[in-house]
Amino acid sequence: MTESQSLIQARALSATAQQGTIFGPLDLTVEAGDLVIVHGARGSGKSALLLALAGRFRPLSGSLYINGIDAIADPYAAIVHSSVARLGNYVAPEDRLTISESIAERAYLDGISIAAAEDRANDIEQLLGYCVDRNVEIEQLDPLTRVVVSAGLAMLRPTSVVVIDDVDMVVPHSRQFEMFECLARLTELDGCAIITSAIDADTAPAGSIRIRLGHKAVPYVAAIHDTPVDIETVDADPDSPDDPDADQPVDETIITRTTSQHGS
Numbered sequence: 001m002t003e004s005q006s007l008i009q010a011r012a013l014s015a016t017a018q019q020g021t022i023f024g025p026l027d028l029t030v031e032a033g034d035l036v037i038v039h040g041a042r043g044s045g046k047s048a049l050l051l052a053l054a055g056r057f058r059p060l061s062g063s064l065y066i067n068g069i070d071a072i073a074d075p076y077a078a079i080v081h082s083s084v085a086r087l088g089n090y091v092a093p094e095d096r097l098t099i100s101e102s103i104a105e106r107a108y109l110d111g112i113s114i115a116a117a118e119d120r121a122n123d124i125e126q127l128l129g130y131c132v133d134r135n136v137e138i139e140q141l142d143p144l145t146r147v148v149v150s151a152g153l154a155m156l157r158p159t160s161v162v163v164i165d166d167v168d169m170v171v172p173h174s175r176q177f178e179m180f181e182c183l184a185r186l187t188e189l190d191g192c193a194i195i196t197s198a199i200d201a202d203t204a205p206a207g208s209i210r211i212r213l214g215h216k217a218v219p220y221v222a223a224i225h226d227t228p229v230d231i232e233t234v235d236a237d238p239d240s241p242d243d244p245d246a247d248q249p250v251d252e253t254i255i256t257r258t259t260s261q262h263g264s
């Protein structure tokens with residue numbers, strides 16, 4: 001059953017629909033503490049790839065291990081090790097619930113006690129160094145806090161892989177570096193990995209893995225890079241608006257890792 005200690009190990013992973021390739025093929029290795037940013041144009045397959053890396057997309061070609069479990073042969077065993085914080089229009093915290101109510105709802109859905117969920121919420125707040133008023137409704141939160149709370153709710157049940165789609169949808173560009181830093185810090189809670197999607201990844205913090213998908217969900221020749229790799233060192237300075245992948249071909253899947261240390 002166990003192929004490696006990596007949280008995710010994908011080889012030649014791809015998904016295809018009648019219309020053509022949705023994403024891939026790609027090789028990817030994700031370790032504990034990794035923040036991954038899947039980016040690309042609308043329709044490039046970001047949501048589908050996030051679903052796949054959470055063990056919730058079928059059919060897939062290639063191989064995919066989540067926490068050492070073969071997610072293609074045994075998806076129900078694999079999804080126990082992953083959690084979805086936000087996915088397209090299908091999964092998202094309910095706007096009109098308060099934080100307290102959201103914690104209780106997520107506890108119920110994840111089969112843990114409310115007391116255990118509240119303890120975890122306290123641990124998360126301690127890790128991040130700030131508290132959120134539990135009586136505030138989700139829709140009243142500022143956009144950055146809303147993304148971080150979404151991730152936190154998905155981590156009330158200890159998990160290895162958290163996916164959170166469209167993180168840049170509501171958070172202004174000027175705060176995206178801070179948002180990614182918060183998400184990177186959250187990975188320290190259990191040594192999990194957080195996999196996000198965004199249109200751009202120019203605010204990716206140092207140490208994160210960027211996966212740029214080709215622009216079209218149609219057949220294309222993908223450049224496959226075995227990761228983690230240091231294809232290039234990227235200036236993760238939040239003041240630098242340049243997309244480090246901007247000069248790369250747009251029809252390829254490109255995986256890069258910034259400098260080797262988080263936050264360095």
Ligand SMILES: Nc1ncnc2c1ncn2[C@@H]1O[C@H](COP(=O)(O)OP(=O)(O)OP(=O)(O)O)[C@@H](O)[C@H]1O
Nearest residue numbers: 017018022040041042043044045046047048049217
């Ligand atoms: N299960 C599926 N079966 C068939 N086609 C699919 C499936 N999932 C996604 N697709 C198609 O794959 C393409 C990529 O969709 P996806 O939603 O993953 O892209 P995206 O990059 O997340 O887009 P957006 O930025 O708009 O959220 C779309 O054309 C979509 O219709």
